[in-house]
Structures are given as C-alpha cells and as structure tokens.
Amino acid sequence: MPATEHSDDERERCVTGIDAIDHILNGGVPRGNTVLISGSVGTGKTSICIEFLVRGALNGENSLYLSVTEPTDKLLMNVIPFDFFDDKLVRQGKLQFVDLPKIYDKLGIDKEDLDFDQTRLLADTIAGIVEEQKIRRLVLDSVTSVCYRIREQERIRDFLLRLGTVLSAKGCTTLLVSEIRSSEDGYSQWGVEEALADGVIVTGNLERRGDLLRTLQIVKMRGTTHSRAKYVLDLTTSGVLLVPLLKGGSVASGG
Amino acid sequence: MAVEVSITSEIAEKLRALPDSSAVALHLKSDQYFDAIQGMLDRFAMKKDLEVVYVTSTIPSQSIINALEVLEIPMDHIWFVDCVSQIMMSQAKRHPHAIIVESPTMLENIMLKVEFLIRGHPDRNALVVLDSINSLAIHNNTKILSEFLHILVNHLRSRGAYTVIFSMREYETDEIRNMLVLVSDDSIELGK
Numbered sequence: 001m002p003a004t005e006h007s008d009d010e011r012e013r014c015v016t017g018i019d020a021i022d023h024i025l026n027g028g029v030p031r032g033n034t035v036l037i038s039g040s041v042g043t044g045k046t047s048i049c050i051e052f053l054v055r056g057a058l059n060g061e062n063s064l065y066l067s068v069t070e071p072t073d074k075l076l077m078n079v080i081p082f083d084f085f086d087d088k089l090v091r092q093g094k095l096q097f098v099d100l101p102k103i104y105d106k107l108g109i110d111k112e113d114l115d116f117d118q119t120r121l122l123a124d125t126i127a128g129i130v131e132e133q134k135i136r137r138l139v140l141d142s143v144t145s146v147c148y149r150i151r152e153q154e155r156i157r158d159f160l161l162r163l164g165t166v167l168s169a170k171g172c173t174t175l176l177v178s179e180i181r182s183s184e185d186g187y188s189q190w191g192v193e194e195a196l197a198d199g200v201i202v203t204g205n206l207e208r209r210g211d212l213l214r215t216l217q218i219v220k221m222r223g224t225t226h227s228r229a230k231y232v233l234d235l236t237t238s239g240v241l242l243v244p245l246l247k248g249g250s251v252a253s254g255g
Numbered sequence: 256m257a258v259e260v261s262i263t264s265e266i267a268e269k270l271r272a273l274p275d276s277s278a279v280a281l282h283l284k285s286d287q288y289f290d291a292i293q294g295m296l297d298r299f300a301m302k303k304d305l306e307v308v309y310v311t312s313t314i315p316s317q318s319i320i321n322a323l324e325v326l327e328i329p330m331d332h333i334w335f336v337d338c339v340s341q342i343m344m345s346q347a348k349r350h351p352h353a354i355i356v357e358s359p360t361m362l363e364n365i366m367l368k369v370e371f372l373i374r375g376h377p378d379r380n381a382l383v384v385l386d387s388i389n390s391l392a393i394h395n396n397t398k399i400l401s402e403f404l405h406i407l408v409n410h411l412r413s414r415g416a417y418t419v420i421f422s423m424r425e426y427e428t429d430e431i432r433n434m435l436v437l438v439s440d441d442s443i444e445l446g447k
Binding site: 208211213232236238241242243244245246 | 357358360361362363364366367368370371374375395396398399400401402403406
C-alpha cells in the first residue's frame with residue numbers, strides 16, 4: 001500500500017477553533033496532548049489560551065483556566081473582548097477560571113518551595129479537578145511560575161510527567177504557558193518542560209526594519225504532521241488571526 | 256464635467272463585466288483618481304451589494320472619507336485599512352470605519368486587517384481595493400511586494416472577493432507592470 005499523508009488510524013483531534021492553528025496542524029491538536037505555549041511578554045500567549053478555552057466551551061467541551069500569576073478578575077478585565085464570548089459559558093460552568101493560589105491554600109501549601117509530596121499532591125489535585133469536572137481543555141498559566149516553586153529539575157520532571165500522563169489518559173488537551181525572555185535559547189525556563197511536552201508553540205516578536213511583528217511558530221507537535229513555518233499574528237476581537245511571514249529578501253535576521 | 260461622468264461610468268461598466276473573484280489592475284492618471292473611486296464604490300460596489308475594504312497607502316483615509324461625504328456616498332459598507340495616517344503622525348480623529356496599520360512596510364498586518372474586516376461580514380461578498388501599488392512600492396522592495404500581492408490576491412480569490420489594484424500611470428515602472436501582470440486576471444486602462 002502506498003504511503004499516504006494521513007493514515008486511517010489518525011488520532012482524534014481537539015479542534016482548537018482558531019482556524020489558522022487548526023489549518024497549520026492539519027485539523028487541530030491531537031486529543032490529549034500537552035502543549036507548551038512559549039514566549040516572551042506581550043506576544044499573545046494568554047489571548048491564544050483564552051480563545052482556545054472559549055472556543056472549546058462553545059463547542060460543548062468543559063474548559064478550565066488555572067491562573068498562577070494573575071488573579072482571574074484582573075485577567076478578565078484586560079482580556080480581548082472576543083465577539084464570540086458568551087457570559088453564559090461561565091454561568092453554566094462550561095468555562096471556569098480558578099486561581100491556583102486558592103488551591104495552594106486549600107492544600108495547606110504555604111511554603112515557597114514545594115517538597116516532593118506537595119508536588120505530587122498538587123499534580124493529583126489538578127488531575128482530580130479535571131476528572132471531577134470532566135474537563136476537556138485545560139490551560140495552566142503559567143507552568144513557569146509553578147516550576148519556580150518546585151525548583152528542582154527532578155521534581156519538575158515528576159510533576160509534569162504525572163500531570164501529563166493523567167490528563168492525556170482522560171482525553172484532556174492541555175496548554176502550559178511558558179514564560180521566556182526574548183533573548184533566551186530554548187523554549188522554557190528549566191528545559192524539562194519542552195522535553196516532556198507533546199507539542200511546542202512559540203510566540204515572539206520579530207523586528208524588521210524598525211517594525212515589530214508578533215509571530216507564531218509550531219516547532220513540535222506529536223501525533224500530526226504540521227507546518228513549521230513562522231506566521232505573523234494579530235489579536236483581534238474575532239480571535240487570533242495568522243498570515244505567513246513574508247520573506248521577500250527583506251528580513252535582516254532569522255528573528 | 257462630461258469627462259468625469261465618462262470615467263465613473265467607464266470603470267463601473269468594466270468592473271461589472273468581470274467574473275466574480277476577479278483580480279484586476281486599474282491603470283489610471285492622477286487626475287482620474289477621485290472619479291475612479293466614485294465609479295468603483297458608488298456605481299459598482301453599491302449596485303452589487305459588496306462590502307468594500309479599501310486599503311490606502313496613498314492618502315489618509317480621512318481625506319477619502321471627506322471626498323465620499325461630498326459625493327454623498329454612504330459609508331455603511333465601506334471600511335478602510337489606513338497605512339499612512341500613523342507614519343504622518345496625524346492628529347486627526349479616527350473614523351469608526353478606519354483601522355490603522357502603523358506603516359506601509361507592515362504588509363502582513365495589512366493582510367491581517369483585511370482578513371479581520373472580511374470576517375466581520377461573512378454573509379456579504381467583498382471588494383478589496385489596494386490604493387496603490389505605486390505608494391506601496393515606495394516603502395517596500397519588489398520581492399516582498401510581489402510576495403505580498405501573490406498571497407493576498409490568491410487568498411481573496413479563494414474567498415470569492417474582487418480585488419482592484421490601483422496603479423498610477425505617472426509612477427509605473429516595468430517592475431510594477433510585471434508584478435501586476437503576474438497577479439491580475441485582467442487589466443483596465445482608464446480613458447484609453
């Protein structure tokens with residue numbers, strides 16, 4: 001039998017609802033993947049994540065945003081007023097926003113550094129919420145902040161492996177937000193995150209002749225073929241829009 | 256006055272003769288500019304119930320809007336992607352139907368704003384006007400401009416939209432003519 005681009009036993013997709021990203025991924029993120037969305041400040045990570053959740057909730061999938069660094073009230077005040085957002089989704093519980101510090105409080109985690117047991121307890125608690133609430137889409141914003149409290153690479157590895165395995169088994173597609181500096185090599189603070197993730201989506205700023213363009217590139221996604229080209233991104237009220245980055249011989253550097 | 260009427264009628268007639276989703280290069284002289292706009296928007300787009308996305312890199316959108324007001328052309332279905340007001344540091348108030356792109360060198364952002372405006376009216380077919388290839392060529396090299404036109408025009412064609420690309424005869428070069436031949440289905444020479 002000749003090889004084909006799409007096999008019959010292709011994995012089920014989580015259609016993100018962000019048309020351009022679904023197009024780049026040939027139909028969406030393979031269901032259950034844990035994807036690192038990595039970039040420096042102001043590159044659109046949180047907007048992409050929120051659109052991912054809202055589109056999922058509109059499609060009947062329970063969606064959960066776990067906020068680590070910013071109280072969700074403040075976050076929602078600053079988020080783009082999407083045309084397709086419907087308050088009903090929140091009232092019906094289809095779309096939930098939870099502050100992770102509240103979970104720390106409930107678990108009695110008050111120290112800055114999490115020990116081995118607390119790290120496992122945190123992973124199990126998040127997995128428990130996903131199971132109980134039948135969550136199909138999860139965003140952890142940011143995994144970098146959680147890792148700062150875990151500190152040790154081995155414990156970070158254990159946390160991510162444990163969480164990723166359980167969420168994947170439950171068919172929950174997860175976006176982990178990774179904060180990096182624009183000058184940094186790699187896609188995560190600790191290096192472990194990108195190695196364990198099923199996918200890596202990188203957002204960035206590209207300076208070209210004095211213009212600053214927001215960019216997006218999917219560098220890794222297990223379970224699907226995909227474009228690895230760089231795209232230019234716009235955050236609009238009708239959602240995230242992408243167009244190919246023009247080359248045209250005018251790009252001074254690879255950016 | 257008789258000449259004005261003939262230009263507005265001529266352009267409307269020629270555009271009406273084109274099949275849907277056509278991309279056309281419109282070659283005109285500077286003194287035909289506002290008549291061409293009137294013919295295209297008033298006599299063609301309005302009659303065909305098209306949503307107009309007007310990309311201006313030649314003069315600020317407000318100048319065109321002022322002219323449309325004088326001509327009593329309603330703005331309900333006309334939207335602007337304005338690539339010049341920001342670089343001119345213009346303090347003028349922004350019309351609610353105008354979106355600003357910081358610079359005519361941000362070609363990807365022009366494509367993104369056009370897409371945004373078209374998405375906002377999914378039930379109506381669109382006419383996208385690029386005014387003009389000559390002013391875009393001042394700010395961009397031929398390679399990137401050709402790539403931009405190629406992607407934009409093919410994308411619009413796949414969406415069933417009309418594309419009209421203005422080219423001012425006084426500023427045309429061989430490179431610009433070749434670029435337009437490559438991406439257009441047809442070419443209209445006004446007044447010839």
